[in-house]
Amino acid sequence: MNVQGLRFAANMSMLYGHLPLLKRPAAAAAAGFTAVEAWWPFSKPEPGDKEVDAFAAALNAAGVHLVAMNLIEGDMRAGDRGWLSSPDRHGDFLASLDTATGFAERTGCTMLTALYGNREPGVDPDRQDRLAAENLATAAVAADRVGARVALEAISRREAPDYPIIDADTAAQTVDAVNEITGLTNTGLLCDLYHHGRSGEDVPALLHTHRARLLHVQVADDPGRGRPGSGKLDYPAFFAALTGIGYGGWIGLEYEPTRDPAVDFDWLPAPRSGV
Template sequence: MNTGTLNFAANLSMLYGHLPLLQRPAAAAAAGFTAAEIWWPFDSPLPADRDVDALARALSDAGLQLVAMNFIEGDMRAGDRGLLSVPGRAAEFRDSIDTTVAFADRTGCRVLNALYGNRQPDTDPGAQDELALESLVLAARAAHQVGASVVLETISRQEAPDYPLGNADATVAMADRVNDASGLSNTGFLCDLYHHGRNGEDIPDLLKRHAGRIVHFQIADTPGRGRPGSGVLDYPDFFSRIDASGYDGWIGLEYEPTRDPAVDFDWLPSLTARS
């Protein structure tokens, strides 16, 4: 594929999730990456200093720039898709804000992903949305202090039918609502092409309409959530459009690996990255 001048970052939680956490940065560096993103990497919203220090050291020792990370999102493999709008658990998200922002400041990470959370049975959706707005305003104001952006992402209806940000328009609208409420402009759109493709959304149109709101990209193919070229999505066209748009951020490789680097990254002519 002709990837032009686009910059790719390894998602440590998916590509290297089979490895112990502190071994993942070195594995990504060995594959040729100089940048990485990660889901919430700790066991609690208030991790021990030694755990935070150890991850920061592992990234530094591997020469990896952390370019995006999640606020605490719950157990993703078990079906959680964020906590910030979930009554009884939003406090965990809010407890994670200081740790997330401090770690971002320490590592130079400037994109912080806040997963919205699933609708809960017997809970008023409007009340959940108000709780989400309060949580996100707190996150946006904290992130602003270190020059970071908060991003919201769509999750496909097939994968998370109870997740309310089910398409690009809904996600961007919520980001705009946070900016209005916070008085800031640092909440934007994480465009995960896997989810939009799985939804059957018109990706070329989406990229055109929301170009000014996209802060970060993630990619995988569908079906199967494998590497680009393993499914039906037209990644050569998508990459060309992203490149032509002038996007100068990072594209996170958030797909299921085969664990064979020769296969997992065979679609990349080179691991282009910037320091």
């Protein structure tokens, strides 16, 4: 696979999820990364200063740059997929935004990634969609104040059957609607090539179609959600497409590790983070 010219960031929540949070930045640095991303790293929507300060200090001590962070999404391992569209979590989502944008400004993180949320039993889907648009717009305005952008992710129905944003086109429609609401242009797409490939989408084609909306990329292979090259997805073609469209953003390595750096990252050149 030719990945020259592309930039990679270690997803600490998956690659190092077996470690305590404060040890993950050092583990990424030890593997040769200078850039990292994370799911929501805090224990609650409004963590105390001590918890926030400790994570910032761990990033700084390891010498790694946080390039992307999830807006609060719930328990991902338990099946939660975001709170944007959840009426019951509306207050908690809004409460978390000050933490998210404040931490982004503090660390120089310019990408806040957003998960839409699952359909909920007994809740009108239209109500959820209106709430998601409202929350995304609120997040976009808050992010803009600190020079950050918001990237919405589609997820394969095979992975999350109750998640309604299942492909790039659907995500793009939501993104365009939010930008129209805010009058800004800082909401775009997070294309996780694992999900798009698993859904059977033409990944090179969608990257070309949505290149103007593309803010962030993540990768894993299928089946198994391991490193690129471990499954059947055509990553040489995917990376060639990213190079072809002139993608200059970060590519998050959001895959299940073997915990052996010689195996997990042997497909990457050194330095790990790329150019």
